[in-house]
Amino acid sequence: xxxxMPETMRKMDKLAMEDFxxxxxxxxxxAGKAVADAVDRAYQKQCFTSKKVYIFCGKGNNxxxxxxxxxxxxxxxxxxxxxIPEKKESIAGDALINLTILEKMNVxxxxxxxxxxxxxxxxxxxxxxxxxxxxxxxFGTGLKGDIEGRYxxxxxxxxxxxxxxxxxxxxxxxxxxxxKVLGEAVKADETVTMGLLKPGLLLYPGAVYxxxxxxxxxxxxxxxxxxxGPEGILLNEDFIKDLFIPYPPNVHKGxxxxxxxxxxxxxxxxAAALCALAAQRSGxxxxxxxxxxxxxxxxxVKLTEVMKMPxxxxxxxxxxxxxxxxxxxxxxxxxxxxxxxLSTNENTKKFIREFVINCKxxxxxxxxxxxxxxxxxxxxxxxxxxxxxxxxxxxxxxLLNTVPLEIEENRWQKVVEAADEFNCTVVLxxxxxxxxxxxxxxxxxxxxxxxxxxxxxxxxxxxxxxxxLARNREPLKAACAGVYxxxxxxxxxxxxxxxxxxxxxxxxDNLPEAFKRIF
Ligand SMILES: NC(=O)C1=CN([C@@H]2O[C@H](COP(=O)(O)OP(=O)(O)OC[C@H]3O[C@@H](n4cnc5c(N)ncnc54)[C@H](O)[C@@H]3O)[C@@H](O)[C@H]2O)[C@H](O)CC1
Ligand SMILES: [K+]
Numbered sequence: 001x002x003x004x005m006p007e008t009m010r011k012m013d014k015l016a017m018e019d020f021x022x023x024x025x026x027x028x029x030x031a032g033k034a035v036a037d038a039v040d041r042a043y044q045k046q047c048f049t050s051k052k053v054y055i056f057c058g059k060g061n062n063x064x065x066x067x068x069x070x071x072x073x074x075x076x077x078x079x080x081x082x083x084i085p086e087k088k089e090s091i092a093g094d095a096l097i098n099l100t101i102l103e104k105m106n107v108x109x110x111x112x113x114x115x116x117x118x119x120x121x122x123x124x125x126x127x128x129x130x131x132x133x134x135x136x137x138x139f140g141t142g143l144k145g146d147i148e149g150r151y152x153x154x155x156x157x158x159x160x161x162x163x164x165x166x167x168x169x170x171x172x173x174x175x176x177x178x179x180k181v182l183g184e185a186v187k188a189d190e191t192v193t194m195g196l197l198k199p200g201l202l203l204y205p206g207a208v209y210x211x212x213x214x215x216x217x218x219x220x221x222x223x224x225x226x227x228x229g230p231e232g233i234l235l236n237e238d239f240i241k242d243l244f245i246p247y248p249p250n251v252h253k254g255x256x257x258x259x260x261x262x263x264x265x266x267x268x269x270x271a272a273a274l275c276a277l278a279a280q281r282s283g284x285x286x287x288x289x290x291x292x293x294x295x296x297x298x299x300x301v302k303l304t305e306v307m308k309m310p311x312x313x314x315x316x317x318x319x320x321x322x323x324x325x326x327x328x329x330x331x332x333x334x335x336x337x338x339x340x341x342l343s344t345n346e347n348t349k350k351f352i353r354e355f356v357i358n359c360k361x362x363x364x365x366x367x368x369x370x371x372x373x374x375x376x377x378x379x380x381x382x383x384x385x386x387x388x389x390x391x392x393x394x395x396x397x398x399l400l401n402t403v404p405l406e407i408e409e410n411r412w413q414k415v416v417e418a419a420d421e422f423n424c425t426v427v428l429x430x431x432x433x434x435x436x437x438x439x440x441x442x443x444x445x446x447x448x449x450x451x452x453x454x455x456x457x458x459x460x461x462x463x464x465x466x467x468x469l470a471r472n473r474e475p476l477k478a479a480c481a482g483v484y485x486x487x488x489x490x491x492x493x494x495x496x497x498x499x500x501x502x503x504x505x506x507x508x509d510n511l512p513e514a515f516k517r518i519f
Contacts, residue, residue, distance in 0.1 A: 174210070232441050256471055272289055
């Protein structure tokens with residue numbers, strides 16, 4: 001499903017009107033009708049039972065959508081009351097036409113400015129004890145800068161009030177680009193967004209403020225929707241299914257690809273084992289785990305199906321002496337994954353850098369495989385060939401020489417920046433993992449849950465992505481499939497065990513179930 005920046009949606013509105021001659025008021029009619037239908041559906045589902053609707057309208061077209069919704073709701077037998085924190089003179093164009101219709105229909109219109117008026121509104125709503133719907137049509141894609149002053153008071157009032165809340169296009173105060181709260185924002189139960197999804201409805205905290213999101217068809221010409229190069233794509237099951245080509249019944253294990261995983265150190269053998277088993281469970285034909293020589297016995301006990309390649313180590317950490325053996329073996333496989341549990345030992349980091357620079361095969365870099373480049377981002381930048389990096393915000397911050405908060409607050413922008421800068425596929429892990437390769441849109445993953453924020457979860461993901469890459473040789477697709485199915489397995493694990501106790505092994509254990517659900 002396509003995801004566009006608010007400014008792109010505005011451009012599309014303009015093109016629909018200018019090039020396709022769809023009158024703006026027609027788009028507004030469809031938008032407002034979609035909101036009224038959503039409110040009616042909520043009433044049918046008994047989200048509220050009183051047939052009362054309070055609508056807060058701003059002075060722009062978002063408010064105009066609210067006016068249209070009011071008319072349709074009144075026609076459906078709802079009692080409708082409107083609050084406008086503006087002077088009537090500031091309302092113009094299509095919004096004014098729809099406001100005028102409401103005047104003729106004797107809909108109650110209240111222009112609210114003073115604190116006394118505001119508190120009267122609050123008292124009125126409080127009396128209803130939440131048994132009504134409230135529509136937020138204050139700001140949509142036209143919001144600029146922070147919400148301040150009177151609007152801040154109004155949004156506070158809305159949030160203090162109970163009631164079933166429906167936001168028009170985007171909750172007022174949420175940045176459509178980033179999902180950030182701009183000063184103050186409406187917490188909605190659902191959002192009816194116009195035409196296409198916007199990033200701010202999918203990224204946190206915006207996703208929480210938006211509640212359940214539905215996309216309304218506002219009559220935008222299909223040619224326009226097909227033509228538009230979206231900034232993002234929301235992953236779904238159909239998209240993932242398409243990434244796996246069917247195979248013949250007489251298939252051999254070479255068809256599914258060979259994966260070499262370089263992982264593990266003293267105290268971190270679990271990371272390596274999780275990664276290798278995840279690759280195996282994700283359909284890799286052959287998995288070989290390169291491990292510190294001194295720990296081989298541990299892995300022989302831990303892992304049955306996975307082959308081991310002992311590599312020279314110092315004190316349980318793979319050392320630079322392992323370079324030739326590892327490089328030589330890499331020639332025999334399709335994909336190499338480097339990172340889980342390798343440690344931040346200086347000598348190991350040197351090994352990692354030398355290996356990555358000289359390896360001729362597609363690579364998946366995770367954890368310490370990424371950390372090794374913290375002070376040498378130029379080496380990663382200059383590396384040719386297919387690379388997927390799978391950082392969380394801390395790892396990406398180290399690589400981009402910034403702080404994790406900067407990444408967390410600008411996840412979309414930062415994944416774009418990293419894919420460009422390192423000319424590789426970047427998987428920025430976290431709530432709503434984002435995936436991007438240099439020339440692609442940003443892919444947004446809807447699966448997964450907070451229970452998956454647990455040690456070893458990322459190691460499982462790395463193994464999965466490596467297995468898919470060995471199979472389809474397409475980094476972006478492998479990364480998308482890995483992230484989506486990893487999240488799905490985590491969601492299935494949560495169904496069975498709850499979020500609280502979820503551990504990485506549960507994600508691994510539920511991979512078969514996740515694959516069964518998809519295929
Ligand atoms: N034909 C169309 O374009 C359609 C648009 N739809 C809906 O319209 C909104 C976008 O409408 P627009 O008038 O451009 O902007 P807003 O209604 O979001 O509000 C802008 C309004 O508010 C003022 N403003 C901006 N920032 C602030 C602020 N921080 N504090 C106070 N005031 C602010 C600004 O000056 C404007 O006057 C879109 O989201 C859809 O809901 C329809 O869907 C149909 C097609
Ligand atoms: K809104």
